[in-house]
Amino acid sequence: MTLTEHARYSWGGDEFLLVEIAPDMSLEANFVANAMAAGLEEQELDGIVDICPANASLLIRFNPDELPHADLERAVRALEAEVKQATVQELNTRIIEVPVWYDDPFTSETETRFREGYHQRPEGSDLDYSAEVNGLANAAEFIRRHHETPWLVSMVGFVAGLPFLFQLTPRERQLQVPKYLSPRTDTPPLTLGYGGCFTAHYSVRGAGGYQMLGITPGPIFDPEQKLPDFADFMVLFRTGDIVKYRPIDEAEYTEIRARVEAGTFRYKQAPVRFTLAEALADPDAYNRTLLEALDVA
CATH class of the missing domain: 3.30.1360.40 (Gyrase A; domain 2)
Structure with a gap:
């Protein structure tokens, strides 16, 4: 330590x-x-x-x-x-797979309403800008870099159920993206955003200043606790959770939304033991062991 x-x-x-x-x-x-x-x-x-x-x-x-x-x-x-x-510094936690429709039409439409006077780069998109400031070839490369490694839920708050997530990768490979120059007054619910070194998962519709990357079909805040994953608590994420984002297309997004409405959707997850020394010593190898837990879930 x-x-x-x-x-x-x-x-x-x-x-x-x-x-x-x-x-x-x-x-x-x-x-x-x-x-x-x-x-x-x-x-x-x-x-x-x-x-x-x-x-x-x-x-x-x-x-x-x-x-x-x-x-x-x-x-x-x-x-x-x-x-x-x-x-030995260890935490017993879990890894959760979260489907994401990157570059979706909902966040894209919102972006068009908040460019001039709000954004550093009025032309283009949030994904284009995020790729550019990280020296990446295009938005597709940024998306790949975002979902290929797991993330740690470092805190939950700001609004009900909203997690902040820290990328489990060496610091020199971490993505860094500035927030909007001026916050938006609207963000679609379940938007996946990025600001500084953090991913933020917007639990409800509202204001926001993070660059918008995509949208998720599954809820992360369920005050009525209708879905099985919320049987114990209305908030999905807990600090210390590990998240693996999985890109999906419109067809799968629609299919998952139907399962959410039917009350049958479940997040894929598995228990894991997070060991700090191993994560710091060889991040890439350790991340592979974390992801293997999902493969057998």
């Missing part, structure tokens, strides 16, 4: 403790945040109201009448040391 410095602890009023693992997002910092969140949940301390891991931090809401500030900080600091000093 390369994070040798202690995290920064800050109190937010009487009910919140913010633990800042590192100033910047990294796979190591995000692992610490997720591992600490999992460890704190396992302890089942009286007075903990909510645990929210993020890209490089951890926010804890608690009831100070049940759990004194000093006791909470002592427990969390001990957990931080335990996670960082562990011989």
